[in-house]
Each structure stands twice: as C-alpha cells, then as structure tokens.
Amino acid sequence: MTELSDLPLRANLVGKRPYGAPQDPVPVSLNVNENTHPLPEPVLEDIIASLAEAVRGVNRYPDREFTELREALAGYLCHGITPEQVWAANGSNEVLQQILQAFGGPGRSLLSFTPTYSMYPLLASGTDTEWIGVPRPADYALTPEGVSAALTEHQPDIAILCGPNNPTGTPLDRDVILAAYDAFDGILIVDEAYVEFDEQRDTAVELLPGRPRLLVSRTMSKAFAFAGVRLGYLAADPAVIDALRLVRLPYHLSALTQAAAVAAIRHSGEMLATVADIRAQRDRLQGALEELGYTVHDSGANFLLVGGFADPEGMFEALRGRGILIRNLNIPGHLRITAGTSEETTALIQAIAELTPVDTQH
Template sequence: MTDLSELPLRDNLVGKRPYGAPQDPVPVSLNVNENTHPIPDGVAADIVAELERAVRGVNRYPDREFLALREALAGYLGHGLAADQLWAANGSNEVLQQILQAFGGPGRTLLSFTPTYSMYPLLASGTDTGWTPVERPEGYALTSEFVAAALREHRPDIAILCGPNNPTGTPLDREVVVAAYDAFDGMLIVDEAYHEFDAERESAVSLLPGRPRLLVSRTMSKAFAFAGVRLGYLAADPAVIDALRLVRLPYHLSALTQAAATAAIRHSAEMLATVADIRDQRDRLADALEGLGYRVHPSGANFLLVGGFADPTATFEALRAQGILIRDLGIEGHLRLTAGTEEETTTLIEAIAALGPGGARG
C-alpha cells in the first residue's frame, strides 16, 4: 500500500494532519459545540415537506444563485441587508475557503489570534495561503490597541476575528472590529459562528455600511441545531459576493440544502427557542466547575474553556470511558466543554465531580 509520504503532495501540505475531532457514538456527545436539542416536531415536518417538493425536481440542477435562500438570510439578519449582500455554502468552512481562494493564495497571508478555530491554518494550507498566528494576551480577550498593532506590524492580506472565539469562548467587542478594519488594507472577516449565544453584543453586520472590506461569516450549524445540513453564510458588500462567484463550484448548493435551510429560516424563532436554555446550562456548568475549583474563562458561546485539570488527556479519556465526549485541544491544563441539555449537563457535572480535584480519580 502506498504511504502518504510517497505521494507528490504540495510542499505546504507535507506533514499536515486533517481536521479530526473524535467521532464516537456515545450517550453524551459534547465535543463539537452542537446544539444538542432536537428540532421541534412541527418545524421538522415542514422541512420534510419542503424536501419532498424539492426532490421531485432534482433531475434538474438547482438554482445556481440560490436567490430564495439569500433573500431569507437577508431577512433573518436584518440591518437593511439585501440578497446581493448574502452568500452561502456547505458550512461556514466552505465560505471561508472560498474567501481564501478569492483573496488569498501564493504570496498572500492570513492572520488570526490564537488559540482560535483550528480550521483557519488548515484552510490556509489548502489554498496555499501563508498563515500568521498571533498569540492572544493573557486571559484571551482582544483589545483594540493589541489587534491594531498586530495588523499594522504584519500587514496580512486577510485577517479573521472569531467572536465569540473558539475554543476560548471569548466575546468580541464592537470597537475591536472597528479598530482592526482601520488598521490595515486587507480583507477583515468576523467569524460569528456562535453569535446567537451572545446576548450582550450586537452583530458586526451592523458595521457593514461603508466598510467594503468587512465580511461577516455565520452558520446554521450551532444555534439553529442544523449541523447535519451544512449551511454557512456570509454578509458583505455586493462586490465581495461577486468575487466569490469566481471561485465557487457550479451549483455548489444542492436543491435539498436550499430547501431545508430556507424552511428552517422561516421558523427561526422556533429553531432558536433553545438558545436561552443553552445559555442557562452554560452558566450552570460554569458555576458548578468554579465551585469544584476549576478556572472557567468568560464565554459568550455555547461552550466553556476550563482550566485547572492536572492531566487533561487523562480526564478526557476517563469521561470518554463513561460515555461522555468533550474536547481536548492540547491547551495546557485545559479542556473545552459544550453546554448540552439539562440532563446532559448534569451528567457532565457529576462525572467531573466524581473524578476528584484536578480531574484525577478520587
């Protein structure tokens, strides 16, 4: 059998590893920040009806411009957006990949502030874009001064601000986005995959007018409990949308994806009804872990980055053996835990407590 090392890979892919969050059929899966609540029955029935209508026409290609979906997304985001300011793809990862295909590439660079979403450097490698990581300050929160200084120093072609940040949960303040945009001449992406879980901050979508280099990426995978559908989207200047048309594959969004996502947006209030409960479980989980002596970083997302584990890998494996899957990201002393349903959160709290101080078995 041929080994990967024997294949003529591009130089910048040699030694890389694919994205690889563990996939186990465990009773309590809290490792990839999904909304673990089921879709309401009435909403599911309407989505199924839309899929049935769509499947009767799949002998034809879907609407290449997916206009109905873009109109629905514009209506959902508000702020006076029009359909020509919206784009969508198979998950926000594909949206980000298309941005890098259009504005990155050989001789160009992508900058972000680490620790952050692990797909950013992988997407950079896949598009032959240089990767410039800048370590976040102590506590992970970004300030206007820190971000502006980094962008002026490195002058990347593209920068990504993730807010709330994955994996730390750190919220992103509006003034940081403004300072970042004004500090350099490249494309600025604000990745708002977890925005719906942040009850305190307005979306960066409100900053789009007059800022043609600002792009706001969102997803239906998290708050919408639609991870299996794979629908990510982007709000930006119409010229940016035109640029993404240059690199997208023809008919990249299937008729079934378009139908399911459009129907889900029609029921956005019902789809997002669990968000408040998830916030409550996140805060309950934080209080419980702090009571057990762990350090819980502030989070505006549906997950927590928690420090104080003596051996994070051992704790991860001990919980996995009990049918509980969380995320070990290799951050010293830390694990990431998603807030699930009340029952799932209770199970997680009790399991960590039973392991004893620092995650070691008592």
C-alpha cells in the same frame, strides 16, 4: 500499500493532519459545539415536506444563485441587508475557503489571534496562503491596541476575528473590530459562528455600511441546530459576493440543502428557542465547575474553556470511558466542554465531581 508520504504532495501540505474530532457513539457528546437539543416536531414536518417537494425536481440542476435562500437569509439578518449582500455555501468552512481562494493564495497571508479556530491555518494551507498566528493575551481577550499593532506590523491580506472565539469562548467587542478595520488595507472577516449565544453584544453586520472590506461569516450549524445540513453564509458588500462567484463550484448548493435551509429560516423563532436554555446550562456548568475548583474562562458561546486540570488527557479519557465526550485541544491544563441539555449537564457535572480529587474542591 501506498502511503501518504509516497505521493507528490504539495510542499506546504507535507506533515499536516486533517481536521477532525472523535465521533464516538456515546450517550453524551459535548465535544464539537453542536446544539444537542432536538428540533421541534412541527418544524421537522415542514422541513421534510419542503425536501419532498425539492426531490421532485432533482433531475434538474438547482438554482445556481440560490435566490430564495439569499432572500430568506437577508430577512433573518435584518439591519438593511439585501439579498445581493448575502452568500452561502456548504458550511461556513466552505465560505471561508472561497474567501481565501478569491483573496488569498501564493504570496498572500492570513492572520488571526491564537488560540482560535483550528480550521483557519488548515484553510490557509489548502489555498497556499501564508498563515500568521499572533498569540492572544493571557486572558484571551483582544484589545483595540493589541489588534491594531499586530495588523499594522504584519499587514496581512486577510485577517479573521472570531467572536465569540473558538475554543476560548471569548466575546469580541465592537471597538476591536473597528480598530482592526482601520489598521490595514486587507479583507477583515468577523467569524460569528456563535453570535446568537452572546446576548451582550450586537452583530458586526451593523458595521457593514461604508466598509466594503468587512465580511461577516455565520453558520446554521450551532444555534439553529442544523449541523448535519451544512449551511454557512456571509454578509458583505455586493462586490465581495461577485468575487466569490469567480471561485465557487457550479451549482455548489444542492436543491435539498436550499430547501431545508429556507424551511428552517421560516421557523427561525422556533429553531432558536433553545438558545436561552443553552445559555442557562452553560452558566450552570460554569458555576458547578468553579465550585469544584476549576478555572472557567468567560464565554459568549455555547461552550466553556475550562482550566485547572492536572491531567487533561486523563480526565478526557476517564469521561470518555463513562460515555461522555468533551474536547481536548492540547491547551495546557484545559479542556473544552459544550453546553448541552439539562440532563447532559447533570451527567457531566456528576462525572467530573466524582473524578475530581476531594482536596481540590471548594
């Protein structure tokens, strides 16, 4: 059989590995930062009814400009955002890919601060954009001075600030965003995939007026518990939206995706009702792990980066053997754990306690 190495692959893709995480059918899956709480039944019924109505028209192409969805997203975002400032695609990864297609490419660069979301360098490779990874400080928290210095030095065409940051959970302060915007002349993306879980900080959407190079990316996969629908969106200057139209595929959002997303936003209060419980389980998990002697980094997201594992791969596999899936991202001594339901958190804490040597526990 033909191997990948036998094909005339683009040079910058040779040796790359596709993004992926285990999808084992385990009882407790806490490895990809999903919202593990089920959707309320009345919300499901309305979404199903909306899908049934949309199916009646699938012999025709969907609304290419997804007007109703953009109106709904603008209403959800508030802060004076208009539909003309909103874009959406099949997950925030496609939104980011379209940004790189429009503003990146050969001879251009993308910068972010590592460790961060592992798709960023893959999206750079896929669009033939140079990737610049700048290491974060030891505590992973970005500072205005550090970010400004890196952007001044490298002057990338695009920079991404992930806040809260994946995989560390580190919150992103407003003064860091403002310093970054002023430090270079390129496109600045603030990736707010987990922003609904951070009750301490305001959204960067508030900073959009007067900043045409600032783009704020969001997703419905996390707090909205809508990962399987694949809906990411963006708030930016209307001119940026026009630029993304140049690279999007025709009719890229299906009628079913549009209908499901509009219905979900109609019930945003109910969809987001689990966020407070997820925060509570995250904090409960942090306290239990610290009591067991582990180091837990501050998190504004629905997951924790946990250090202090003498053998992360061993712990990962031991938990996997017990039907609990977390994430090993090859950060020395660390594992990432999504905050789940109360029952999932209880099972996880009990399993880690049983697997942790007694002499390391507090």
